Amino acid sequence: MKNSAIVFDELVQDRRAVRVFETLGSFDKDVVKRSLERAVLSPNSSNMQLWEFVQVTSPSLKEKMAAACLGQNAAKTASELVVVLVRRDLWKKRCEQVVAQQVAAFKAETDGVLTDKHKRLLKYWEVGIPILHKSGFGCLNILKRITAFFQGFKKATPRQVTSQDMRLSAHRSAAIAAQTFMMSITAEGYDSCPMEGFDSQRVSQILNLPSKAEIAMIIAVGKGSPKGVYGPRLRLPFEEVYRVV
Numbered sequence: 253m254k255n256s257a258i259v260f261d262e263l264v265q266d267r268r269a270v271r272v273f274e275t276l277g278s279f280d281k282d283v284v285k286r287s288l289e290r291a292v293l294s295p296n297s298s299n300m301q302l303w304e305f306v307q308v309t310s311p312s313l314k315e316k317m318a319a320a321c322l323g324q325n326a327a328k329t330a331s332e333l334v335v336v337l338v339r340r341d342l343w344k345k346r347c348e349q350v351v352a353q354q355v356a357a358f359k360a361e362t363d364g365v366l367t368d369k370h371k372r373l374l375k376y377w378e379v380g381i382p383i384l385h386k387s388g389f390g391c392l393n394i395l396k397r398i399t400a401f402f403q404g405f406k407k408a409t410p411r412q413v414t415s416q417d418m419r420l421s422a423h424r425s426a427a428i429a430a431q432t433f434m435m436s437i438t439a440e441g442y443d444s445c446p447m448e449g450f451d452s453q454r455v456s457q458i459l460n461l462p463s464k465a466e467i468a469m470i471i472a473v474g475k476g477s478p479k480g481v482y483g484p485r486l487r488l489p490f491e492e493v494y495r496v497v
């Protein structure tokens with residue numbers, strides 16, 4: 253096994269959902285931002301990066317947030333909270349940004365000329381992504397489903413094509429980024445607790461979030477207290493969740 257795999261294994265074994273953090277003692281203020289800079293390098297659907305991260309450091313906001321997180325100890329004792337948002341509402345803007353970056357990267361490869369292959373690749377974001385994200389008040393969703401159904405008789409076809417499927421996809425990508433963030437927090441010598449137990453409406457009001465922003469998860473961060481791990485790590489037998497074919 254490579255050294256990096258041994259280190260990675262240690263981090264995976266170390267990371268636990270920690271429900272109580274030390275409220276006294278120092279907290280490295282750079283750790284969260286540094287870990288979020290790593291989180292945005294996570295794989296994400298079509299590189300659309302339909303996520304946003306709000307780092308909550310203000311004591312008064314943290315107090316309000318702890319109440320909105322149903323008074324959970326993890327939120328009450330955290331040094332900081334990170335709110336992982338899904339911003340599917342920004343798909344058009346993000347798509348334009350991705351295209352602009354991609355065009356610049358292609359041009360850098362070929363002395364400023366876009367080849368036919370580049371133009372074909374760009375069509376994915378210029379044509380494909382808008383089709384996937386538009387719902388046309390539901391009508392387009394139905395049309396996309398029907399098209400996929402009939403096309404599926406002839407060839408392998410993506411079936412998850414509605415705007416609701418895109419919502420799920422954006423949450424999937426945000427969750428992967430959340431995990432990268434938590435692994436980074438472990439690597440930095442701190443602890444975390446992912447939470448979906450919160451009142452989304454209250455959180456949205458406290459942080460003045462855009463109405464269409466969805467909260468994927470809230471992550472409490474801090475130095476774990478010895479009483480912060482509530483029990484041994486329990487998992488189903490591996491054989492029950494694994495098969496090789």
Ligand SMILES: Cc1cc2nc3c(=O)[nH]c(=O)nc-3n(C[C@H](O)[C@H](O)[C@H](O)COP(=O)(O)O)c2cc1C
Pocket residue numbers: 267268269270271324326445446447448449450469485
């Ligand atoms: C999406 C998600 C939501 C979670 N929400 C909460 C929560 O609201 N409160 C909490 O104490 N733990 C929460 N957890 C932590 C899980 O309970 C925990 O990861 C699980 O019991 C396994 O324990 P381990 O992470 O220590 O291995 C959440 C975990 C995930 C992935």
